[in-house]
Amino acid sequence: MTGDIAAILGIDGIATGAVYALVAIGTVLIFNVTRVIFIPFGDIAAFTALTLAALDAKQMPGTIGLVVVLACLACLIEVVSLVRAGEARAIPKAIFFYLVLPLLVVAIVWLTMRIDPPAPVRILLALMLIMPIAPLLDRIVYRPIADGTVLLLLTVSVALHFALRGLGLLFFGPEGVRTEPLTSMAIEIAGIHVSGQTVLIVTAALVFSGLLFLFFDFTLTGKALRATAVNRTGARLMGIRPARAGTIAYLLGSLMAGVSGILIAPVNTIFYDSGFLIGLKAFVGAIVGGLTSYPLAALGTLGVGILESFASFESSAFKDVIVFSLLIPILLWRSFTSQHTEEEVEE
Amino acid sequence: MTPLQIRLVGVAAVLGLVAAPFVFGSFTITLLNYIGIYSLVAIGLALLTGIGGVVSFGQAAFVGIAAYATGALTAQAGYSPWLGLLLAIALTCGVAAILGYVTLRLGGHFLSLSTVAWGLAIAFLFGNIEGLGRYNGLSGIPPISIGSIALVASWQIYYLIWGFVVVVIVLCYNLLDSRLGRAMRALKGGNTLVESLGINAFHIRLLTFVLAAFFAALSGWLYAHLSRFVSPGPFEAHGSIEYLMMAMVGGSGSVLGGVVGAAIITLLKNAVQDYLPLIAKGASGQLEIVAFAALFILFLQRARQGIVPFLAGFLPQPKLAPPQAAAPLPRREQPAPGTPLLKADAVERRFGGLVAVNNVSFDVRSSEILGLIGPNGAGKTTMFNLLTGALRVNSGDIAFAGKSITRDAQCHIARSGIARTFQHVKLRPQMTLLDNVLLGTHSRTSTGLFGGALRLNRAEEASARCEALQQLQRVGLGDKPYELAGNLPLGNQRVLEIARALAADPLLLVLDEPAAGLRRQEKLKLAELLRSLRSDHLTILLVEHDMEFVMSLVDRIVVLDFGSKLCEGEPAAIRSDARVQEAYLGGVA
Numbered sequence: 001m002t003g004d005i006a007a008i009l010g011i012d013g014i015a016t017g018a019v020y021a022l023v024a025i026g027t028v029l030i031f032n033v034t035r036v037i038f039i040p041f042g043d044i045a046a047f048t049a050l051t052l053a054a055l056d057a058k059q060m061p062g063t064i065g066l067v068v069v070l071a072c073l074a075c076l077i078e079v080v081s082l083v084r085a086g087e088a089r090a091i092p093k094a095i096f097f098y099l100v101l102p103l104l105v106v107a108i109v110w111l112t113m114r115i116d117p118p119a120p121v122r123i124l125l126a127l128m129l130i131m132p133i134a135p136l137l138d139r140i141v142y143r144p145i146a147d148g149t150v151l152l153l154l155t156v157s158v159a160l161h162f163a164l165r166g167l168g169l170l171f172f173g174p175e176g177v178r179t180e181p182l183t184s185m186a187i188e189i190a191g192i193h194v195s196g197q198t199v200l201i202v203t204a205a206l207v208f209s210g211l212l213f214l215f216f217d218f219t220l221t222g223k224a225l226r227a228t229a230v231n232r233t234g235a236r237l238m239g240i241r242p243a244r245a246g247t248i249a250y251l252l253g254s255l256m257a258g259v260s261g262i263l264i265a266p267v268n269t270i271f272y273d274s275g276f277l278i279g280l281k282a283f284v285g286a287i288v289g290g291l292t293s294y295p296l297a298a299l300g301t302l303g304v305g306i307l308e309s310f311a312s313f314e315s316s317a318f319k320d321v322i323v324f325s326l327l328i329p330i331l332l333w334r335s336f337t338s339q340h341t342e343e344e345v346e347e
Numbered sequence: 348m349t350p351l352q353i354r355l356v357g358v359a360a361v362l363g364l365v366a367a368p369f370v371f372g373s374f375t376i377t378l379l380n381y382i383g384i385y386s387l388v389a390i391g392l393a394l395l396t397g398i399g400g401v402v403s404f405g406q407a408a409f410v411g412i413a414a415y416a417t418g419a420l421t422a423q424a425g426y427s428p429w430l431g432l433l434l435a436i437a438l439t440c441g442v443a444a445i446l447g448y449v450t451l452r453l454g455g456h457f458l459s460l461s462t463v464a465w466g467l468a469i470a471f472l473f474g475n476i477e478g479l480g481r482y483n484g485l486s487g488i489p490p491i492s493i494g495s496i497a498l499v500a501s502w503q504i505y506y507l508i509w510g511f512v513v514v515v516i517v518l519c520y521n522l523l524d525s526r527l528g529r530a531m532r533a534l535k536g537g538n539t540l541v542e543s544l545g546i547n548a549f550h551i552r553l554l555t556f557v558l559a560a561f562f563a564a565l566s567g568w569l570y571a572h573l574s575r576f577v578s579p580g581p582f583e584a585h586g587s588i589e590y591l592m593m594a595m596v597g598g599s600g601s602v603l604g605g606v607v608g609a610a611i612i613t614l615l616k617n618a619v620q621d622y623l624p625l626i627a628k629g630a631s632g633q634l635e636i637v638a639f640a641a642l643f644i645l646f647l648q649r650a651r652q653g654i655v656p657f658l659a660g661f662l663p664q665p666k667l668a669p670p671q672a673a674a675p676l677p678r679r680e681q682p683a684p685g686t687p688l689l690k691a692d693a694v695e696r697r698f699g700g701l702v703a704v705n706n707v708s709f710d711v712r713s714s715e716i717l718g719l720i721g722p723n724g725a726g727k728t729t730m731f732n733l734l735t736g737a738l739r740v741n742s743g744d745i746a747f748a749g750k751s752i753t754r755d756a757q758c759h760i761a762r763s764g765i766a767r768t769f770q771h772v773k774l775r776p777q778m779t780l781l782d783n784v785l786l787g788t789h790s791r792t793s794t795g796l797f798g799g800a801l802r803l804n805r806a807e808e809a810s811a812r813c814e815a816l817q818q819l820q821r822v823g824l825g826d827k828p829y830e831l832a833g834n835l836p837l838g839n840q841r842v843l844e845i846a847r848a849l850a851a852d853p854l855l856l857v858l859d860e861p862a863a864g865l866r867r868q869e870k871l872k873l874a875e876l877l878r879s880l881r882s883d884h885l886t887i888l889l890v891e892h893d894m895e896f897v898m899s900l901v902d903r904i905v906v907l908d909f910g911s912k913l914c915e916g917e918p919a920a921i922r923s924d925a926r927v928q929e930a931y932l933g934g935v936a
Contacts, residue, residue: 037456144648150456151402155595156647158404158463158588163640170634276584280467287460317475320467327464328450335453 007192009309015198015267017305018205021298022260023282025209026253031291032229033249034242035150036142039157041257042279043164044134048261049270050168052126053177055113062171063129064106070136071102077140098139102132119180123262130258134250143243161276168272176274179265201263208259209298212252225249277320281308284327290334300330349666364509368502377501378617380573382610383508387566389593389605390515391559396591397599397653398523399555400535401451402459405466406590409560411473411582413439413567418485418577419478428491428572435568436561442469443560447553466587473579484578491572498572508569512606515562518800519602525799525808526785526792531555533775533786539737540773545761545790545851554796585636592643598653607655615642667829670781670812676791678852679764681884682748684714688855688886689734689765694743696726696733703729705910706743711855716877716887718897718918721907722930727890728770730907731859734888735767736760748854762790764854768844768861770890776833780824783832783843784815787850818846822876838865842873849880856880858889862896874900898922906930 023041030038047063054061075098082090109125117125141160145152185196216222227235228245236242264270264278281304288300304323311319368376388406395401416438417431450461474482490497491507498504522528530551533541541548571577580586589612597608619635650657682688689711696704704726711717719727732738734745736757745753752760761767766787774783788811794804819825822842824835832843841861848856861877862870870893877887877900891897897904898918906913906921908930914921921927 037460141644141648151459152647152651154456154459155402155591156644158584159592159640159643159647162585162588163637163644166634166637166640170637280463283460284464287457318471321471321475324464324468324471328461331453331457331461331464332449335457 004192005313009313010306011192011194011198013306013309014302015201015305016264016308017285017302018202019260019264020278020282020285020301020305021205022208022256022263023278024286024297024301025212025294026256027279027282027286028289028291028294028297029212029225029256030246030249030253031286033225034138034142034146034246036138036153037150037157037283037291038134038250038253039154039279039283040137040161040164040275041134041253042277042282043161043168043275044130044254044257045261045264045278046270046272046275047133047168047172048126048130048258049179049265049274050172050177050272051129052123052262052265053179053270054172055122055126056119056179058113058116060110060113061126061129062168062173063126063133064109066167066171067102067106067129067132067136070133070140071099074136074139075099098136102136105129105132119182126262127255127258130261131251131254134254134257135247138246138250142246146242146246161279165273165276168275172272174272176269176271177265178269179262181266182263197263197266201267204259204263205298208256209294212256212294215252221248281305281323284323284330287327287330287334353665361513364513365506368505373501376505378613380501380505380508382606382613383505383512384566384569384573385590385593385609385613386512386606387515387562387569388590389597389609390512390519390602391562391605392590392594393597393600393602393605394519394531395555395559396594397601397604398531398535399552401462401552401556402591403462403466403559404459404584404587404591405462405469406559406563407582407584407586408466408469409439409443409563410567410570410586410590411469411577411579412442413564414571414577414582415473415479415485415567417568418488418571421572422485422488423478428489428568431571432565432568436564439560439564439567440557443557444553447556451549451552451556462587463584466584470579470583473582480578482579484576486576488571488575488577490575504569504573508573511565511569515565516602516606521802522796522800523602525802525804526789526794526811527551527554527796527799529778529782529786530789532778532782536775537773539757540769540775542757543735543737543761543767543769543773544786544847545758546786547756547758558796588643589639592639592646595651596643596646596653598655598657599651601653601655601659604653604655608653611654615639669828670816671809673809673813674806676788676807676810676814676852679854681854681886682713684712684884686713687711688713688748689888690744690746691730691734692744692746694730694733694745695741696729696738697741702910704733704907707907707910707912708743709905709912709915711886711888713854713886714881714884715902716881716889716900718901718904719888719890719907720892720894720897720904720921721913724909725907726910727907728859729910731767731857731890735765735857761851765857766848766851766853766855767857768841768848768859770859770863772837772840772844774832774840774843774847776831778832779829780819780832780835780843781812781815781828784818784846784850785811787818787847788814789851791850791852815846815850818849819843821849822846823872838869841865842869845873845876854886856885856887858887858891860890860892862891862893870896 023045027038027041030036051061051063075095078094078098079091082088082094105128109129112125141156142153181197182200183196187194216226224240225245225248227238228240228242232242282301285301285304286297289296308319308323311322367379388410392403392406395403413435416435417428420426420431420434421428446465450458453461473479479485490499498507523532530546534548534552538548593608593612594605596611598604619638623634687710692708694704694707707730719730721727729738733740736755740753744751747763747765792807792811794807798804816825816828819828822845824839824843824846835843841864845861862873865873874896880887901918903916904918904921905915906927913926913930914924
């Protein structure tokens with residue numbers, strides 16, 4: 001391997017890593033606020049890419065059907081649980097948030113598509129369509145067991161991923177998509193050719209992590225989210241509703257995952273089931289930060305991206321084997337460096 | 348139900364299984380074959396997940412290792428399937444032992460995440476190794492032969508499969524009712540208790556892990572020779588979650604639940620494949636997985652307990668006779684009264700900037716009751732945890748019976764003769780009183796895996812049971828040995844902890860607030876019990892807040908305040924000590 005090839009692989013790895021980083025930051029955010037290890041996050045990224053591809057092809061994306069189905073289901077569950085709790089007065093509000101709002105998004109997309117919007121608007125539409133999915137899933141799947149153990153929530157997450165994979169095939173079909181590059185520019189850095197897409201990916205990752213940082217430090221909502229992450233009960237006593245904080249975390253995380261999906265779609269062909277590997281690799285990176293530190297998660301995913309890039313050069317068949325085998329030493333290192341309190345798994 | 352009736356039901360079930368091929372057609376028998384094969388994996392997961400508390404998302408990979416091992420050996424190299432069985436077991440258990448050794452020290456969800464990782468990595472390997480046919484798989488695997496009879500027809504291999512299942516069920520039930528099985532059942536709920544009983548939690552967890560892999564290997568071997576073809580598909584993450592589903596739906600922690608779960612999921616899958624195309628043409632494959640995942644999520648939300656434990660709640664409780672008298676277990680020799688038994692020398696423990704125990708030295712002499720007292724936050728419980736090895740000292744030395752135990756693991760310290768109770772009661776609420784106390788005898792007994800599974804060492808088991816019952820009677824809980832520990836009121840739970848500690852036949856009994864939550868009469872009885880133990884030359888170290896209880900009982904007192912030793916002496920002297928009064932009541936102005 002020459003220096004040139006190493007440099008190209010390195011840059012490629014950084015770009016891939018930056019995409020994973022966005023998903024990883026979302027994963028960490030959701031884990032902190034809700035304790036859910038949201039494995040289906042990669043699916044959200046893949047669905048965004050598939051949505052954008054459908055919009056580019058002037059077709060109605062399958063996401064519309066998915067959002068409508070989930071919204072109806074979530075609304076039904078919420079209304080039933082409100083009636084059972086004797087809080088019928090809150091039903092109109094529930095219907096607005098769980099049914100009308102998602103349907104409004106669908107309607108906007110549907111109407112806008114009739115006037116053949118330009119590419120940036122299509123990207124915006126794709127992001128808008130993807131954002132309701134995770135919060136709706138939260139209501140349907142996780143809210144009833146919000147106080148369960150991390151392990152229970154993880155088991156549910158794995159099951160949910162398989163459900164989403166099936167739904168993905170149902171709504172998007174088996175064909176892979178690759179969207180138009182967002183830019184055709186290219187620059188040379190120290191004699192190495194760097195595509196504009198790579199620059200865009202890294203820039204987007206930096207911008208969105210920066211925005212998240214500002215959101216956490218300078219807005220009350222951001223601080224409420226951090227408070228919930230530190231101590232749910234304490235936050236509740238201060239008038240912060242963990243459920244609402246969870247919804248905001250899912251929305252923000254979905255935005256990050258959606259952006260990563262849009263960034264990766266021109267580089268890799270995305271299938272309905274590509275999300276699992278994206279999500280898990282982001283996850284391997286997030287573990288480096290013990291699922292709690294955002295900067296370490298970002299660094300970890302960069303490492304995963306670079307490793308994957310070099311591994312696929314050496315032996316493309318085994319690159320996934322290598323990446324996942326790597327998780328075990330990382331986990332071990334985490335378990336030796338962190339003092340985890342042991343009694344969290346009391347019967 | 349009496350044990351005899353339970354046995355009769357078991358015999359009837361086996362006869363039913365034997366008769367099945369004469370009653371049902373080959374389609375049903377094939378279905379039963381697959382149920383049996385999946386049952387084996389699900390039983391392993393019931394042990395690992397339900398009983399050991401390790402949620403594995405990678406069990407299908409173990410089935411795959413076994414299936415590919417026997418497939419490669421028989422189809423490619425032409426050896427006998429029976430040799431394939433040996434290779435499948437050796438390879439699967441070997442891989443499991445290595446993976447387990449590396450990952451089982453991880454806690455909770457991190458451990459489960461690691462199972463996702465190696466589960467995926469192994470599945471990717473099958474699809475990418477040239478010699479294993481990549482994604483095309485291995486075909487031409489021969490059937491299993493017994494003598495000159497090849498098990499080709501589905502009813503022939505049916506008897507082999509269900510023979511395996513029945514044997515595995517019996518062995519599992521035997522094992523769970525033995526010394527190691529009790530240790531396995533105690534794993535769920537934290538290591539501290541398990542280690543304090545002299546049980547090496549890591550070893551037991553590893554054993555459970557390899558055992559689950561062993562059952563998966565049996566399943567993989569049968570699968571390869573039943574379907575005569577292996578490809579990576581069934582061994583991917585999707586397969587693992589199905590096995591997990593079987594174990595959890597059947598009832599996590601129930602061996603029979605594994606079989607019931609495998610049957611339900613397999614039949615449901617079959618039904619879904621039959622009926623979904625009627626509802627949605629062309630999309631049934633996708634809908635199947637969605638329907639299953641949705642059902643599993645619903646199950647996890649609503650009925651985590653599982654089917655078998657739910658149904659068992661309706662059955663009459665088994666009526667068991669109390670343990671019979673048996674030869675006593677060997678006892679330790681108690682050291683001569685008055686000799687120093689435990690020596691803490693300049694012990695120090697810091698948590699970050701906080702010095703919880705600061706340069707504390709004291710002795711515990713044989714056959715005395717020593718009280719450790721001090722205001723809240725004085726460092727008493729930390730001191731206890733240091734003495735029993737639950738925490739490590741930052742500096743200083745602790746010696747027990749003449750040997751330094753400063754660097755010893757918790758379970759070694761327990762084995763050398765220190766038994767303890769906990770300030771926050773640590774019991775296994777789902778186990779009976781007798782089983783909880785039997786846990787205490789773990790370090791005095793020696794029955795191993797095979798002895799337990801084959802019921803070879805019943806004399807020792809009878810002695811242990813007899814000992815456990817005696818200890819229960821000694822603390823006044825002997826009348827209902829088969830009650831669940833979780834049903835006891837708090838005061839009795841504390842007393843049960845003492846019985847468990849006594850069952851270990853300790854040299855030193857370490858009690859953390861034994862009288863908390865007891866009523867006055869119970870306290871008097873407890874004090875009487877502790878006095879009688881002292882007269883049997885047992886040494887006792889206790890932390891207690893009830894001054895009346897302490898002052899009337901103990902021989903000497905050590906007072907801690909803000910992590911340091913304030914003073915040491917006989918109760919009367921401590922009572923009149925000005926420094927102690929100030930520490931408890933504030934300065935006398």
